[in-house]
Amino acid sequence: MRVFVAGASGAIGEPLIAELLKNGHSVVGMTTSEARTKILESQGAEALIVDAFHGAEVEAALRQAKAEVVIDELTSLPKEQSDMPKYAAGDRRLRIEGGGNLFRAAIASGARRYLQQSSGFFLKAAEGTLADESSPLDINASPSVAASARTYTELETRLFSSSAIEGVALRYGFFYGPKTWYYPGEAAANMVMRQQNPVVGRGEGVSSFVHINDAAVATVAALTAEPGVYNLVDDDPSPQAVWLPAFAKFVGAPKPPHRSETEVTAIAGEDVVYYATKLSGASNAKAKRVLGWKPRRLQWLEA
Template sequence: MRVFTTGASGWIGSHTVDELLAAGHQVLGLARSDASAAALEAKGAEVLRGDLDDLDSLREGAESTEGTIHLANKHDFTDQAASNAAERAAVQTIADALAGTDRPFLLAGGVAGLVSGRPVTEADRNPFTGPDSPRGGAENLALEYADRGVRVLVARFAPTVHGTGDHGFVSTLVAAARAAGVARYAGDGTNRWAAVHVSDAARLVRLAVEGAPGGTVLHAVAEEGVPTREIATAVGAGTGLPTASTSPDELAAAMGWIGAFFAMDLAASSVRTRELLGWNPTGPTLAEDLAAGGYFA
């Protein structure tokens, strides 16, 4: 299969490209810089120059391949409106290009804010709809195309997609702890974060595109929930800093958007995903990755 991939040089995307190529697929990767293009070409992938705002390139990539994986996102937490608008426009463009083709279209999502008081499951409907909602309501927008000849697949990723080279949320927590001189967590630290190793996440994406039925919601979750106090304690141990409890409001005030996020309970189940895909996570746990020291080098 020749697969168009946005975010192909990003954290999850780069591992997904490796996974696809190793399985014998061809990859057309979207690249906005010379460095990203060179990295993709060095792996043996084709390159399509463009970015998330270049809707013509997105349309071309989707129309010229046998499947699309959309992993790019601006992730600008200082301008959520712009990120949400860009995501919705990108998903709309790709879905329109694929309508009536029966080709797979996998887009990335998350588990944050979907339910409260229990782990999120694949059966839980995303409550966010409309252009002004988180991610521009892209998950529900895309699923509308399942009845319009698109094999839509939603991969909701754990908040912690960890591994060597991660520059995402855990790295941000480490940086925040160093800046403050303390590794903080909210309340008693029993609120949890789901986690998955990046290699397992990439394998899930590949398996889904190869065979998951249209309209399927999948959870890239290996650990249902790691208590945030345990995460903060590991960050403290790795940085040589103390840990401390604070209120959720104080955590957000002290750490900004990552503090507000770290105060949330983001547990999620992947039972249905494992049964459907035969997916069995084998990568290191979050605790093992933190103990290995790569986040503190």
């Protein structure tokens, strides 16, 4: 199958390209980096340097690629989590404007299926339950979480707006593993090493993670599965009070401190409190059933 991957330089790009090639697919990776072009070619993929904000250029690339399936992994995220406020507007523009160009070009060039990166961690579920694929994104959350939820809602609405192409929404959990924030020496690990990420209040907010390689496996499985929405998360949705101390131990950091919601709101803002106390974990039952997917256990819960 001819597969076009936009965002081939992102966190999931390298393992996704590798998984596609391992499964015999012909892959064209879209990037803005000459250096990344060489890496993609060394993996065995074709590479095209394309500016997502130039619609004609994107369409020309897709016509050249003769893609049957387009995978939209477009993001613009910082290396450090603390820099997210500086990147938020650019990230949204890339996903909405650049991704819009990609979506329209996919239809115009005759691609039959479009896979869209979405979120499995900003979902809204009834208290004490896990979010499933019918759960909405929490557009009434704390300010930056609500903004992200609105962006993902727009992406999913666009994805299913046309009968001319099959849509698949990939609601990934928080990525962990090599070259992600949640890996020794990377952003989240460094924060817990410096004790900058406390357990907030009762730490009851439930996070769903997914190993970057498992996310790639599920994405490839979604190439031929029934269209629709899939929560791509592991089997271990965990409250912050459980996963954060375990993660700290895994990376060799001190035990995280405890802080009250009032204290953290004053110091770091509402969004940090939301992550710690309000997140709804997600169920992966559909992905396991339909995709035949078997994600690994959350790594630091095994440590």
